[in-house]
Amino acid sequence: MLVMAYRYPPGSPLHHEALKAKQRELRGDFPEPLTLRVHRALSWLRRAEAEESDEDVRFILLWIGFNAAYAGDVEASRASSAAEGERGLFQTFFTTLVSFDGKHRIYDMVWQRFPQEIRVLLANRYVFHPFWQHHNGSPGYADWADRLERSRIAIGAALRDHDTAKILSILFDRLYVLRNQLVHGGSTWNSDVNRAQVRDGAALLGCLLPIFIDLMMDNAGHEWPMPNYPVVE
Numbered sequence: 322m323l324v325m326a327y328r329y330p331p332g333s334p335l336h337h338e339a340l341k342a343k344q345r346e347l348r349g350d351f352p353e354p355l356t357l358r359v360h361r362a363l364s365w366l367r368r369a370e371a372e373e374s375d376e377d378v379r380f381i382l383l384w385i386g387f388n389a390a391y392a393g394d395v396e397a398s399r400a401s402s403a404a405e406g407e408r409g410l411f412q413t414f415f416t417t418l419v420s421f422d423g424k425h426r427i428y429d430m431v432w433q434r435f436p437q438e439i440r441v442l443l444a445n446r447y448v449f450h451p452f453w454q455h456h457n458g459s460p461g462y463a464d465w466a467d468r469l470e471r472s473r474i475a476i477g478a479a480l481r482d483h484d485t486a487k488i489l490s491i492l493f494d495r496l497y498v499l500r501n502q503l504v505h506g507g508s509t510w511n512s513d514v515n516r517a518q519v520r521d522g523a524a525l526l527g528c529l530l531p532i533f534i535d536l537m538m539d540n541a542g543h544e545w546p547m548p549n550y551p552v553v554e
């Protein structure tokens with residue numbers, strides 16, 4: 322897998338300090354749920370961008386920032402018919418963001434800046450949930466390779482249809498497996514075995530999370546759900 326060593330440069334409107342300045346300017350008009358989500362997500366994004374060398378730590382910090390941004394949507398959707406728990410409920414958040422993304426910034430970031438690297442990530446069996454279900458002895462997953470191929474076909478269809486929410490859901494399904502490997506002790510720190518996907522996953526999150534936060538701030542009128550852990554005096 323190729324290395325995606327990209328960060329927004331100072332002066333970019335998506336640089337973490339520019340986003341923080343925008344948040345300070347606009348937050349007086351934010352409802353409380355958005356205030357909390359953006360403030361928390363930005364705090365983790367800024368800490369992640371200060372991490373220069375440890376990609377494991379950077380990926381985890383960025384995932385926490387992503388979690389801070391989307392968590393309310395996930396909790397509000399617990400009663401939905403989604404079949405795969407938290408991973409299946411990403412679609413709610415992504416559908417909301419894509420509806421705000423009239424300039425197609427998410428799609429362009431995914432498929433114009435990093436097309437080859439992301440295709441490699443999506444084809445990587447080591448971040449494919451059914452692969453691990455099969456190797457951990459769970460019944461019903463012997464066809465993991467067929468499922469991986471069907472996922473590849475689904476991505477192709479989503480690309481043709483410019484279905485950005487579907488693309489994000491499949492992509493973050495892979496990143497969620499990587500997140501679980503790190504957070505639940507399923508990998509060794511700084512291991513050569515998963516170095517490429519950690520490095521590329523961190524770079525991808527680092528590019529998409531600022532766009533997510535920016536879109537949220539630009540749409541303060543949306544009914545953002547209250548985060549799970551509001552500030553309680």
